[in-house]
Amino acid sequence: MKGWIDRVIRAGIAYKFVEGDQGEGVPVGLLNAIRAVVFNTFDTPRESEMKVFGDPLETLWKNCIFGLCGVEAFHRKNYGVMVTSTIEEREKWLEDVRTTVNSLF
Structure with missing residues (x-):
């Protein structure tokens, strides 16, 4: 997934920095997308993961x-x-994915 992110989420394509930026590094988004959805699978029980790690993927x-x-x-x-x-x-999860995508897009 990181390789995809590195190739797709690139300066000049997905975002840019304001001309004259003095090192603040505050980007301006360039994607026309209004919304995005990510579906994650996991093997650690959610409660355990939240207790130990919080939710770094959300951030x-x-x-x-x-x-x-x-x-x-x-x-x-x-x-x-x-x-x-x-x-x-x-199968229920896949149906939920279909329902979610249809409701958002």
Whole structure:
């Protein structure tokens, strides 16, 4: 995923810095997208992950990636625990992805 981000979320394409920037590094978003959605899977129970790590992926996607590019509305959904999930659970998750995408776009 980092390779995709590095290739797609680039200065001059997804954001730019204001001419005359004196090192503040405050970007101006260039993406025409109004909203973005990210679907994450995980293998650590959500409660354990939140207790130990907080939610760094929310901050990364919302503030450091899409916020940088000017995307106004960000949505993220998590699915798991993958390693112990059943095919029925995964089918429900996929249906939820379809429903979410259809409701947002």
